[in-house]
Amino acid sequence: MKKLLLLVALVAFTFNAKAQIETPQPSPASKLEQKVGLTDVTLEYSRPGVRGRTIFGDLVPYGKLWRAGANKNTMVTFSDNITIGDQTLKAGSYAIFVKPMKGSWEVYFYTDTNNWGAPKNWDDSKVAAKITVETHDVPFNVETYTIDVNQITNNGAALEFIWEKTYAAVPFSVPTETKVASAINRVMQGPGANDYYAAAVYYLEEGKDIKQAKQWIDKAISMVDKPQFWQYRKQALIYAEAGDKKGAIKAAKKSLKGAEEAGNADYVKMNTDSLKAWGAM
Incomplete structure (x- = not known):
């Protein structure tokens, strides 16, 4: 009887062990x-x-x-x-x-x-x-x-x-426009440089009021002690879209200088290409 129980237990153990195999x-x-x-x-x-x-x-x-x-x-x-x-x-x-x-x-x-x-x-x-x-x-x-x-x-x-x-x-x-508009309206009660920058870039990319985008990017730049080359790059693009080529060239040159100092080849090329297209190089 003990041998029979032992055999049953062994078979059960073997079956359970096999059941753990993942295929x-x-x-x-x-x-x-x-x-x-x-x-x-x-x-x-x-x-x-x-x-x-x-x-x-x-x-x-x-x-x-x-x-x-x-x-x-x-x-x-x-x-x-x-x-x-x-x-x-x-x-x-x-x-x-x-x-x-x-x-x-x-x-x-x-x-x-x-x-x-x-x-x-x-x-x-x-x-x-x-x-x-x-x-x-x-x-x-x-x-x-x-x-x-x-x-x-x-x-x-x-x-x-x-x-x-x-x-x-x-x-x-998706309700992106509604959510962004709500966020913009909310933070404009007391926005920081990042808020102005984000709002300006969104308006540029979505083809919205470029004059408003120009005001926001200027505000963002003015609130930063040392604006970065990517911020000047967006300012240049917004100015260009607004038809202010002189302002776009000025911002692009600042972006180019900052990108060269940072060793960022992508931004160096983008600004160089833009300045050539705008007749500044």
Whole structure:
């Protein structure tokens, strides 16, 4: 009897030891974190492979809901309210579901993220946003299913899906302009040099009121005991955009001198190129 118990214990121990062996998953998990403007976007999903199969219209049937990945539901998280089409998607996490069609996809953002696959009982009230997007043929085979955040600007980006020979993209916008405007209005009650500088650079890059940007960059420069070459560089660009070539040349020469002293070849080249373009060299 003791020998039998010992044998059972040995078999159990051997089985448990084997159960600790980790092997690669056929659809490995992936996590992507991307900043879009001032909004954090996080994607969590599993990545199946084609492995010689026909995907859309076969493994993933047309007209049926798909979890946009494998294993646990594909999930996206936004740190701010964002806009998809004409719909506002509140900050938070959403499961992504797709209904593939020939030539288009219906993409759903679902508030219940705890399902494993499509919900057993679909609830339309949990659809926070829905959009139909065109699909495009890819001229080569994409073996591993991929979701990415691309086409990034200060004010938006696109969730891009690509697998086998199919590509689809869901554009979305983020509230960068609103957040920056709010921050500018708030800090202008008692702003420092960095605040004036950041506001001026933002207005330059977004093509906003360049006269206002010129006032802010001048204020920023005046508040610094020893302005740095990169600050003078932005001042030069703002002056140039405002049509003040003389002021732009003066600021660029200061930036060039500072960059040469610091040994920064990139800024030396940028200022040299600008001064040549403005007829100062």
